[in-house]
Amino acid sequence: MAGSSSLDALVQALRRLPGVGIKSAQRMAFHLLQHDREGARMLARALAQAADNIKHCELCHTFTESAICSTCLDERRDHSKLCVVETPADQSALERTAAYKGLYFVLMGKLSPLDGIGPKDIGLQKLFARATDGVVQEVILATNFTAEGEATAHVIGEALKSRGLQVTRLARGVPAGSELEYVDLGTIAHALVDRR
Amino acid sequence: MAGSSSLDALVQALRRLPGVGIKSAQRMAFHLLQHDREGARMLARALAQAADNIKHCELCHTFTESAICSTCLDERRDHSKLCVVETPADQSALERTAAYKGLYFVLMGKLSPLDGIGPKDIGLQKLFARATDGVVQEVILATNFTAEGEATAHVIGEALKSRGLQVTRLARGVPAGSELEYVDLGTIAHALVDRR
Numbered sequence: 001m002a003g004s005s006s007l008d009a010l011v012q013a014l015r016r017l018p019g020v021g022i023k024s025a026q027r028m029a030f031h032l033l034q035h036d037r038e039g040a041r042m043l044a045r046a047l048a049q050a051a052d053n054i055k056h057c058e059l060c061h062t063f064t065e066s067a068i069c070s071t072c073l074d075e076r077r078d079h080s081k082l083c084v085v086e087t088p089a090d091q092s093a094l095e096r097t098a099a100y101k102g103l104y105f106v107l108m109g110k111l112s113p114l115d116g117i118g119p120k121d122i123g124l125q126k127l128f129a130r131a132t133d134g135v136v137q138e139v140i141l142a143t144n145f146t147a148e149g150e151a152t153a154h155v156i157g158e159a160l161k162s163r164g165l166q167v168t169r170l171a172r173g174v175p176a177g178s179e180l181e182y183v184d185l186g187t188i189a190h191a192l193v194d195r196r
Numbered sequence: 197m198a199g200s201s202s203l204d205a206l207v208q209a210l211r212r213l214p215g216v217g218i219k220s221a222q223r224m225a226f227h228l229l230q231h232d233r234e235g236a237r238m239l240a241r242a243l244a245q246a247a248d249n250i251k252h253c254e255l256c257h258t259f260t261e262s263a264i265c266s267t268c269l270d271e272r273r274d275h276s277k278l279c280v281v282e283t284p285a286d287q288s289a290l291e292r293t294a295a296y297k298g299l300y301f302v303l304m305g306k307l308s309p310l311d312g313i314g315p316k317d318i319g320l321q322k323l324f325a326r327a328t329d330g331v332v333q334e335v336i337l338a339t340n341f342t343a344e345g346e347a348t349a350h351v352i353g354e355a356l357k358s359r360g361l362q363v364t365r366l367a368r369g370v371p372a373g374s375e376l377e378y379v380d381l382g383t384i385a386h387a388l389v390d391r392r
Contacts, residue, residue: 004260006246007284013242016235018227024215026285031214032243033250033259034304039212040247046209047240050202050225051233063229064200088203089222108230 007033059130061123062088062106071104078102080137084127084156086110086144094142102140105130110143111152124156131160138166145172203229255326257319258284258302267300274298276333280323280352282306282340290338298336301326306339307348320352327356334362341368 007029014025032040056062057069064070071077081102085091091104109122119125131139139160143149157167173191174183203225210221228236252258253265260266267273277298281287287300305318315321327335335356339345353363369387370379 004250004265006242006249006261007259010242010246013235013239016228016232016239017224019220019223023285027215028213029246030259030283030285032212033246036212037247039209040243043209043212044240044243044247046202046206047228047236047243050206050229051236051240053202054200054229063203063226065202069200087226089226 056108057106060104060106061108061126062091062104076101079135081140082131082136082138083140083142084153085142086149086152090142090144100140102138103136107143107152110148111155112148119155122152124159127156128159128163131165132163136165138168141167141169145170252304253302256300256302257304257322258287258300272297275331277336278327278332278334279336279338280349281338282345282348286338286340296336298334299332303339303348306344307351308344315351318348320355323352324355324359327361328359332361334364337363337365341366 010029010032011022011025014020014028015022017025020028032043053065054063055065055067057064057072058067059072060069062069062071078101081100082105083091083094083100083102084105084107085094086107086109088106091106094100094104105127107122107127109117111117111119111122130136139156141153141157143153143156153169157169160167172187172194174180174187180188206225206228207218207221210216210224211218213221216224228239249261250259251261251263253260253268254263255268256265258265258267274297277296278301279287279290279296279298280301280303281290282303282305284302287302290296290300301323303318303323305313307313307315307318326332335352337349337353339349339352349365353365356363368383368390370376370383376384
């Protein structure tokens with residue numbers, strides 16, 4: 001836009017968001033300036049506060065504002081179980097099921113050799129140290145069921161089994177509420193193999 | 197996310213952006229915190245600065261940091277021509293053509309009765325006062341060729357013609373570089389009617 005360096009700077013800054021190109025950035029900037037200045041100020045404060053205050057939990061590596069997150073500090077949880085997930089969003093999905101009462105370890109990524117992301121980049125040493133603290137008995141691998149997620153689960157599983165821990169993986173099978181006719185064949189094949 | 201109010205606040209604030217739902221907001225927040233904290237701080241500064249500094253040009257109503265924008269102040273431009281556009285993005289598109297050297301009036305919206313947006317909401321009185329300053333001879337209507345844009349152009353055109361101004365509309369026709377076979381029929385019909 002001609003004549004406004006603040007507007008140009010805002011559009012450029014919005015493009016740093018993932019999935020936002022020049023057109024979306026312009027639309028966001030116009031919307032905030034034209035219809036929602038309070039939203040713009042609120043977002044500015046939230047960004048600055050989050051960038052300054054949020055760090056990683058020393059135990060589970062998730063985002064938190066304290067040294068150790070509230071989940072890890074919760075005495076009512078089962079400290080003998082450790083569930084390994086890729087992102088805080090995955091952790092949140094598991095929490096919403098209310099079916100798991102153990103602790104978590106959040107990788108904040110996954111092994112992805114094609115993108116140059118190896119074991120060091122996702123802090124596997126930290127996970128191995130955490131899992132071998134003597135309290136953890138079972139490690140549940142809940143990485144995604146994608147190629148990278150499966151590879152990550154495999155690498156972690158092998159390493160932890162060699163350290164004498166019980167390692168399990170989330171069950172693969174037919175999703176709840178689905179009709180077999182419309183389920184993909186790979187899923188049905190897995191469900192057959194893992195039948196119980 | 198459990199245990200971090202800064203992160204929750206950031207996700208909620210990101211949802212104020214147009215086209216951003218809960219999943220995108222989470223993805224944006226994780227990306228900024230995990231990979232681009234400097235980007236988060238930069239965006240925070242840009243938002244605060246833009247929200248505080250950007251106002252509307254007193255003459256053309258576009259976004260600017262001064263009372264009157266640099267385009268309106270430019271003495272080399274043809275002050276007898278006034279081009280009416282819906283948004284600063286449209287103005288920017290016209291500027292990039294380098295085919296227009298007159299001035300602009302930016303509506304910052306369009307008539308849209310279904311959304312309750314009438315003549316007062318898009319400042320048509322301000323446009324009428326601007327166009328009848330005695331210097332402007334021709335008003336070029338460059339609102340979008342959508343239903344709302346056409347209606348807006350019609351209303352403005354009728355009002356300005358009754359005030360004795362020359363009113364023109366951007367030509368409708370076949371886009372540059374296109375093959376007739378693949379152009380929609382409405383466009384070809386318009387191009388036939390407006391042939392020259």
